[in-house]
């Protein structure tokens with residue numbers, strides 16, 4: 605059993621019946637299979653004041669499964685932070701795989717970068733410090749990118765999730781997968797608005813709207829999964 609799991613992985617985001625059940629899943633099925641470099645990155649991130657932003661290891665485990673299932677080689681990551689989801693992607697894709705990783709702020713990425721380098725996968729990563737939307741638009745303009753990506757992970761500003769989705773529906777190949785993080789927004793999407801803390805209300809509203817749009821989008825097959833803070837898996841159908 606891993607020491608101090610609550611401290612290092614953070615508390616669950618409240619979606620499961622109990623904290624104990626969440627810890628049970630982590631300790632039984634997630635941490636024993638978590639690669640050493642990912643563990644190290646999680647520990648390095650734990651002291652960051654915004655450590656809660658990192659992708660949950662249980663959601664990460666599902667991402668690895670999806671990356672393998674679609675044989676992902678060319679991927680996009682929107683929202684890097686210290687790089688937990690980025691490193692797990694880099695460890696999973698093949699030697700000649702590539703990740704376009706976008707974040708408005710390079711600073712947290714610098715915290716994780718030494719671990720990424722030690723893991724020997726930094727060459728697979730093209731980190732771009734920028735707002736994500738113009739980068740995705742530029743990718744679409746560059747010859748050969750449309751319909752060429754196998755996988756995308758979006759974990760950034762909620763206000764743009766639908767904008768990212770519209771771009772990704774062109775960048776992903778048919779059969780490619782996009783995963784959106786935080787789509788249950790701490791469980792608040794199903795709470796009466798009066799009970800939702802003020803600080804969560806804007807994100808809750810955006811998430812509710814996104815979830816309706818994704819559910820109605822015939823271009824994708826979806827699965828809304830209560831892992832981490834909720835992830836929605838979208839597979840491009842046409």
Ligand SMILES: C[S@@+](CC[C@H](N)C(=O)[O-])C[C@H]1O[C@@H](n2cnc3c(N)ncnc32)[C@H](O)[C@@H]1O
Pocket residue numbers: 657658659682683684685686687688689690706707708709712734735736737759760761764
């Ligand atoms: C929740 S964190 C990402 C966590 C990351 N997936 C991980 O596993 O650690 C969100 C990140 O999105 C970035 N971000 C926010 N708005 C953005 C934007 N408009 N374009 C690009 N990145 C953005 C933030 O700087 C932050 O690092």
